[in-house]
Amino acid sequence: MKLSSRDEGDVRVVALEESRLDSAGALEFKEQMRSLGAGGPRRVVLDMAQVQFLDSSGLGALVAVMKLLAPDARLEVAALSPAVAQVFALTKMDSVFTVHDSVQAALAAAPS
Amino acid sequence: MNDTLPQSTISLRIPGDAHSVRQALDRIDTALRAAAQDPAICDKAQIVLGEVMNNVVEHAYASRNGTIEVDIAPGGTSISFLVTDEGDPMPEGALPSGRAVEDGTALDALPEGGFGWLLIHQLAQGIEYRRVGSRNELRFRLDLAGAP
Numbered sequence: 001m002k003l004s005s006r007d008e009g010d011v012r013v014v015a016l017e018e019s020r021l022d023s024a025g026a027l028e029f030k031e032q033m034r035s036l037g038a039g040g041p042r043r044v045v046l047d048m049a050q051v052q053f054l055d056s057s058g059l060g061a062l063v064a065v066m067k068l069l070a071p072d073a074r075l076e077v078a079a080l081s082p083a084v085a086q087v088f089a090l091t092k093m094d095s096v097f098t099v100h101d102s103v104q105a106a107l108a109a110a111p112s
Numbered sequence: 113m114n115d116t117l118p119q120s121t122i123s124l125r126i127p128g129d130a131h132s133v134r135q136a137l138d139r140i141d142t143a144l145r146a147a148a149q150d151p152a153i154c155d156k157a158q159i160v161l162g163e164v165m166n167n168v169v170e171h172a173y174a175s176r177n178g179t180i181e182v183d184i185a186p187g188g189t190s191i192s193f194l195v196t197d198e199g200d201p202m203p204e205g206a207l208p209s210g211r212a213v214e215d216g217t218a219l220d221a222l223p224e225g226g227f228g229w230l231l232i233h234q235l236a237q238g239i240e241y242r243r244v245g246s247r248n249e250l251r252f253r254l255d256l257a258g259a260p
Contacts, residue, residue: 020134022130022134022162022166023130023133023134023162023166023169023170024130024131024133024134053137053158053159053162055159055162055163055166055228056163056166056225056226056227056228056230056231057166057225057228059227060223060224060225060227061224063222063223063224064224066219066222067219067220067222067224070219082152082155083155083158083159086155086156086159087159087227087231090230090231090234090235091212091213091227091230091231092212092213092215093213095215096213096217096222
């Protein structure tokens with residue numbers, strides 16, 4: 001599971017450099033995000049541009065990470081591929097997470 | 113279906129673990145795209161098959177090892193799927209329902225699971241579960257957009 005993190009002003013951008021966030025990788029993702037997201041900026045934007053597939057376990061891990069980081073930081077997501085966006089929409093998680101079209105759009109957006 | 117073009121069936125037999133499921137999904141995606149299926153249907157097939165096979169791994173094979181068989185029959189108006197395993201039967205012998213998160217649910221109360229059956233029910237048609245001897249058979253279809 002490859003994740004990279006950088007701070008852009010008051011936003012921590014974490015890029016998920018994998019084509020899948022699924023059952024096989026959900027636990028490791030959760031553990032890495034716990035350390036990458038903690039103790040930094042209040043906004044954590046997950047760049048999902050490389051992710052082509054998200055399953056229910058991956059989605060559960062995203063919800064878990066959002067809970068883990070709260071209330072000190074808030075997890076947002078950016079750059080969802082069509083298949084990933086479909087999973088967010090069908091489960092109504094697109095109303096739970098702040099979803100940005102791109103990392104640039106996330107950086108330009110006001111804190112939610 | 114007599115009106116469908118003859119297309120070859122995709123059949124796989126894999127070990128019932130999460131990494132094998134991931135590899136199988138990749139192979140199936142490649143095969144469906146090679147069969148010139150609409151990319152939107154290929155995405156739906158990945159999502160539904162991923163949920164169905166991971167349910168087998170996590171529940172039917174929770175306490176033992178076993179294999180999963182997948183048979184996929186692409187047709188002119190829909191793609192038919194059959195997923196078979198030799199694990200434990202479904203609870204109550206029936207399909208679980210999915211539940212959607214209600215608007216305005218507090219962060220603490222958000223579920224971290226249970227999304228799988230919600231996705232299956234929303235994307236697949238004609239879902240049927242049968243227990244046949246010591247085997248579970250789950251059949252479903254994905255109807256092609258614009259199909260009569």
